[in-house]
Amino acid sequence: MNNNEIPKPIPKPEQEPKGHPRTSMAELSPTHTEQAPEWLAKYADEPEIPKVNEEECEKKVAELESLMTAFEVTHPIAELYAITDLAVKDAPNHPIRHPAKLALGPIVAAWIFVKERTNISPERLAELKVRYLHLTRAVGMIEAKTSKVDHDR
Numbered sequence: 001m002n003n004n005e006i007p008k009p010i011p012k013p014e015q016e017p018k019g020h021p022r023t024s025m026a027e028l029s030p031t032h033t034e035q036a037p038e039w040l041a042k043y044a045d046e047p048e049i050p051k052v053n054e055e056e057c058e059k060k061v062a063e064l065e066s067l068m069t070a071f072e073v074t075h076p077i078a079e080l081y082a083i084t085d086l087a088v089k090d091a092p093n094h095p096i097r098h099p100a101k102l103a104l105g106p107i108v109a110a111w112i113f114v115k116e117r118t119n120i121s122p123e124r125l126a127e128l129k130v131r132y133l134h135l136t137r138a139v140g141m142i143e144a145k146t147s148k149v150d151h152d153r
Helices: 030-043 054-074 077-082 088-093 097-117 122-139
Strands: 141-143 148-150
Touching: 054 097, 054 122, 077 122, 088 097, 097 122
Parallel strands: none
Antiparallel strands: 141 148
């Protein structure tokens, strides 16, 4: 790390998500190195979240695919991408975007499960990620200051 880089913040132990890879000692700044022994002692015995078995894995992937297909059939993807100006205060009343945003909730949850808890091949995961990003980007994120819908994140 050079002098112009800001060290990435390390979450307080009570904020650290459980079951995620931990930062190695080599990645810590000098300030964080002092805190590392306490954190390592606290989380040394924390078990990793296990992957699901192959049958459950296939079931979860099929569930994700089913949710994405239902979204594609129900919500007009091209029209969602066409929404470029929308104030945050108007978003809950938008007749196309708001129902689509609500429908994304289960898809996001299923995606996170498949990504973190299954052992599907990297190629299959990449295929699902492309489809997932296509749908989430269709809804986009509203930039509060500009009232523009960002379809690139």
